[in-house]
Amino acid sequence: MSIPTPIKWENDNLIILDQQQLPHEIVYITLETIEDVFDAIVTLKVRGAPAIGIAAAYGLALAAKKHDGRLLESFHLRLHEDYLYLAGSRPTAVNLFWALDRLMNKVEAVESVLEAIALLEKEAVAIHEEDEKTCEQIGNYALSLLNDKTRVMTICNAGTIATAKYGTALAPFHIGAEKGKKFEVYACETRPVLQGSRLTVWELQQSDVDVTLITDSMAAHTIQAKGVEAIIVGADRIAENGDTANKIGTLNLAILAKEYGIPFYVAAPTTTFDLTIESGKGIPIEERKAEEITTIAGQSVAPEGTKVFNPAFDVTPSALITAIITEKGIVNQADYINIKSLVGRQAGE
Numbered sequence: 001m002s003i004p005t006p007i008k009w010e011n012d013n014l015i016i017l018d019q020q021q022l023p024h025e026i027v028y029i030t031l032e033t034i035e036d037v038f039d040a041i042v043t044l045k046v047r048g049a050p051a052i053g054i055a056a057a058y059g060l061a062l063a064a065k066k067h068d069g070r071l072l073e074s075f076h077l078r079l080h081e082d083y084l085y086l087a088g089s090r091p092t093a094v095n096l097f098w099a100l101d102r103l104m105n106k107v108e109a110v111e112s113v114l115e116a117i118a119l120l121e122k123e124a125v126a127i128h129e130e131d132e133k134t135c136e137q138i139g140n141y142a143l144s145l146l147n148d149k150t151r152v153m154t155i156c157n158a159g160t161i162a163t164a165k166y167g168t169a170l171a172p173f174h175i176g177a178e179k180g181k182k183f184e185v186y187a188c189e190t191r192p193v194l195q196g197s198r199l200t201v202w203e204l205q206q207s208d209v210d211v212t213l214i215t216d217s218m219a220a221h222t223i224q225a226k227g228v229e230a231i232i233v234g235a236d237r238i239a240e241n242g243d244t245a246n247k248i249g250t251l252n253l254a255i256l257a258k259e260y261g262i263p264f265y266v267a268a269p270t271t272t273f274d275l276t277i278e279s280g281k282g283i284p285i286e287e288r289k290a291e292e293i294t295t296i297a298g299q300s301v302a303p304e305g306t307k308v309f310n311p312a313f314d315v316t317p318s319a320l321i322t323a324i325i326t327e328k329g330i331v332n333q334a335d336y337i338n339i340k341s342l343v344g345r346q347a348g349e
């Protein structure tokens with residue numbers, strides 16, 4: 001796999017691969033302030049649930065350094081403001097909140113500002129490093145499910161650049177390629193932001209995976225005409241009952257999988273579970289600006305003033321999900337009732 005490292009922490013600098021420039025250019029940008037990190041998340045320069053969590057963790061660590069020299073009480077107040085600021089960047093991917101909470105918990109009982117600053121950086125690095133191992137484990141479990149299958153469909157980009165490495169839904173393709181397994185992947189372009197065509201196609205090409213681009217509206221026909229054998233997607237938030245929020249268009253694919261009798265898999269780390277939410281009804285869905293739909297590459301494609309509905313995610317009911325693949329193992333539909341114990345976390349953790 002020769003995909004550029006998506007997030008780097010070098011000499012106290014957060015450096016990210018600018019996903020808005022892909023696939024045309026490989027450009028790294030240095031994020032120096034919490035505002036830079038906030039902007040990079042909102043404008044999708046860094047995107048994908050685990051990557052958003054990693055970037056936000058580094059963002060909080062960066063912000064803390066700027067409060068050096070304050071009294072401990074004032075430091076905590078400022079850090080809390082920074083936490084709320086970063087938490088307001090995007091609403092759906094729970095990894096953002098999970099990562100920020102993990103850092104905040106770490107410094108609750110510190111005795112000095114310097115101790116807090118060091119702990120925040122250490123925790124952000126730990127989250128980053130853990131994610132790589134997590135994705136590799138997800139990839140291996142996913143590969144075991146897809147082993148006897150060749151033609152697989154996916155949507156959005158749940159790959160290396162959406163994580164520390166390998167990705168979630170794309171991990172079996174990268175790891176499979178390293179092991180000589182030949183997949184034929186059908187990538188939905190993922191209107192309106194085109195994470196499928198710009199990012200997934202590019203990423204899989206880097207790993208020499210056979211990937212074919214289709215528009216989202218071609219999914220049903222492609223499943224029928226090409227004999228797609230399974231669908232695998234990532235996730236932004238999974239409720240306690242297994243209902244899963246992921247990129248808009250995912251629900252369409254889940255319904256198609258049922259119609260055509262093929263398995264529909266969700267691949268996600270246990271940090272994507274939100275056990276404070278009973279069902280998908282409680283998952284906040286981000287709505288993005290109208291221009292994402294009314295323009296293509298800067299050109300207007302709709303009448304001036306067109307009314308637009310632009311939800312960035314949808315929720316797939318757990319009844320349509322064959323299995324959820326985590327780093328701790330594969331959770332089959334019959335076991336969603338035990339999700340709490342299976343993912344090894346309790347509500348709010």
Ligand code: MRU
Nearest residue numbers: 047048049156158162234235247
């Ligand atoms: O809006 P995006 O590009 O951040 O949405 C990303 C997705 O929906 C991914 O499928 C999800 O975050 C999983 S990434 C491993």
